Amino acid sequence: MNDEIRQRRWTFLKQMMLIRRFEEAVATAGAEKAFPGHYHLYIGQEATGVGAMAALGPSDKIATTHRNHGHVLARGADPEACLAEIMGRANGINRGRGGTIHLCDPELGFLQTSGVVGSVVGLAAGGGYACKLKGDGSLTAAFFGDGALEEGIAFECLNIAALWGLPVIFICENNSADALGMAKGGYPTLVHAANDLRSIPGSLGIEAIRVDGTEVEEVHRVVAHAAAHCRAGKGPLFIETVTRRWAGSAPLWPELATGITDIGMATGRTKIDDGPHSYWYRHNDPVLKLARQILQDDHSARMQIELLDEQTQAHMRAVVERVHQSPYPELATATDFVFAQGAA
Amino acid sequence: MPHQKTYAAAFVDALLDSMSDDRMVTLIGSAPLGLGPERHLTEELRHQYPDRVLDPPTAEGGVASVGAGAAMAGARPFVDLLTGSFVYLAWTQIVNEAANGHYMSGGKLQVPVTYHCLEGVRGAGAPQHSQSPHAMLWNAPGVEIVIPSMASDVYGLIRTAIASPNPTMIFSHAKILGIESDVPPSRTPIPFGKADIKRHGRDVTIVALSICVHHALAAAVELAEEGIEAEVIDPRTLVPFDEETILASVKRTGRLVIADEVPQRASAASEIAATIAERGFDYLKAPISRVTRPDTPIPFSPALEQSLIPSARKIAEASRALCMYRNQ
Ligand SMILES: Cc1ncc(C[n+]2csc(CCOP(=O)(O)OP(=O)(O)O)c2C)c(N)n1
Secondary structure, eight states: OOHHHHHHHHHHHHHHHHHHHHHHHHHHHHHTTOSOSOOOOOTTOHHHHHHHHTTSOTTOEEEEOSSOHHHHHHTTOOHHHHHHHHTTOTTSTTTTSSOGGGOOOGGGTEEEEOOSTTHHHHHHHHHHHHHHHHTSSOOEEEEEEGGGGGSHHHHHHHHHHHHHTOOEEEEEEEEEETOHHHHTTOOOGGGOSOSSTTHHHHTTTOEEEEEETTOHHHHHHHHHHHHHHHHTTOOOEEEEEEEEOOTTOOSSSOOOTTOSOOTHHHHTSSOOOSSTTHHIIIIIOHHHHHHHHHHHHOGGGHHHHHHHHHHHHHHHHHHHHHHHHSOOOOGGGTTTTSSOTTOO | OOEEEEHHHHHHHHHHHHHHHOTTEEEESSOTTTTSTTGGGGHHHHHHOGGGEEOOOSOHHHHHHHHHHHHHTTOEEEEEEEEGGGGGGGHIIIIIIIHHHHHHTTTOOOOOOEEEEEESOOSSOTGGGOOOTHHHHTTSTTOEEEOOOSHHHHHHHHHHHHHOSSOEEEEEETTSTTOEEEEOSSOOOOOTTOOEEEEOOSSEEEEEOTHHHHHHHHHHHHHHHTTOOEEEEEOOEEESOOHHHHHHHHHHHOOEEEEEEEESTTOHHHHHHHHHHHHHGGGOSSOOEEEEEOSSOOOSSHHHHHHHSOOHHHHHHHHHHHHHHTTO
């Protein structure tokens, strides 16, 4: 293994830990009823967002959905602005207008962050259209759930993207593998007639790849391949990343059923017992998985991993503290931003 | 010297000039003039900009979505959604995505997409090809709504729509494409939110939208023969909406008729009536009158169809009734 890969793994671990600790903070605040509304956590899918974002360039565009926190953080957004948005504060990344479902930073290349299931597939096709028109080699990446493929708009826009050869990477995060959500009446592919989701873009001639969405290096490799394909003018690509609905997560108001992540389960400090979540801890949790991979390569990294985790947790504690103290938007501004300035 | 042009010709001029000014302006949907006798005019667009005129699949939601996404990513697409009746298929993309984008990003995102459709009772359209979504869209904050009635306005309004940083929906009535009117010698954009007084008069204000402007002008000629001078106002844009010009007119005339070719309940006429009743009650010498369609789908059979839609006769009758009201 060369140094570049080693270095990249550390960057990945850092970002994935930030997302994990961020989402735990959101769930904690949610359980304390510190903010209203339902929300969707990215726990269990960190490897997909982080691996994919690392393969995109600074001028590439991104569209995402209700389950967006991990994408926005992986692209480099400030966690404090993100949490403030989720808590409806004036210093939120969208000034409290979007909330958890619509975290969006156009300066980082984000188009809409839409809560309308399926829309992202279409908006991303539009993003790809603009990228092609600009002719600067940029592309658009769409992140959406398997549920998006149940909507007609997905078919319409996959067709348009294929027909017009648009530079779009359609990344479908299928989090229904082993889903406890299935038993709970969640949103798995149980409600899809197509057993293999790749057959949907495949029927339109779009190359479709399936990858283990808990393996950050794998996701990164496949998305980098897709990006090169798009930049070479070969049109869209579809990637299904197979992830697992985080053990015990309810689809709308998630509870921390597996508890706060204990990085000691990767470093050997904490023993994993044979409880109901042992399979999750041993095999599915992408953060523990990556930490173990780093350790396998370098046993001396144990301290460094634990230190990184402590620093991340301390950082998030400070963020939570500040956000709790930050003000709500002025009521008189509630009707600002209906139209862009300079309107005719 | 002003000269005459059709609505369709002025429409195409606006697209040609917009495309020539900005290479990010493209046309998605190559038949914005429908299947009528004016459709050949769009050939010039395809001829001059072969790479920037695209024929999409029959996928109104998808096409609207591509337009919105492209605008978010820095393009300026003019998206034709064809027949107004099918705009409902694109509804979530216009109303949920394009219209909300700027607001829910806290002002960070701009969505400069322009949508267009041919709406209205076009003749033998039966219930499914005769709809007008402009009033429904007026209930969705975040979209500018443009409803040009003549060649003299359509050029300037389209130029402004394409240049606008906001999503804009342009509604052309399918029956006005071939109507000629004077166009100004210089081609300039028309600012949104400025109503146009198409005819001055002292006795009754007729606010008319789209094709109803033509009916209202014909009614005004009829009324003038009877000694009633009608003022005909064309708001031209519903968002932003020029309340002041209408209020000032009603202050002078004391009477208001509103003509809008959509079913009456929650029509644009209803909203205009409510606004003027709220802000101009003291000016009114008679109740406000709405000339709209009954709340019925449009039948195929020509005589039945004709009986339901606003016409010069119905507008003249409503105006006369208001002028009589004074004497009761
Ligand atoms: C058009 C639309 N219909 C219904 C919903 C309600 N809804 C919210 S999340 C969701 C399920 C999405 O499932 P999937 O795309 O697989 O994403 P996941 O939440 O599993 O990551 C649904 C149906 C919605 N947001 N939009």
